[in-house]
Amino acid sequence: MSEAATSAPEDQARHTEYAIVINGELAVVPHQEVSYNEVVAIAYPTRPDPRTTYTMTYRNAEAPKHEGILVEGELVTVKQEGTTFNVTPTGKS
16 A cells, blocks of 8 residues: 555644635634634635624534624634535624
8 A cells, every 4th residue: 555545644634624614605624623703714704894794693613602793803613514604794783
């Protein structure tokens, strides 16, 4: 067996990607824990106003909490495929 064949599972573990859905659009992130700020940045790469706040819900996440509301400063553990986020601008704080 070649050296490349024996190291393939190790390479896969280091290069795992997570396919999530944000506002109906597929996004790929390189890690399993995703933050509120990261999801907002993907959903709205150009924020309408820096003071805009966002309401964010998620579903189909890893245990212990499969669905809920994500607020600034929090993280959610996503599944390798299928965790879904809905992000809505809600005004200015």
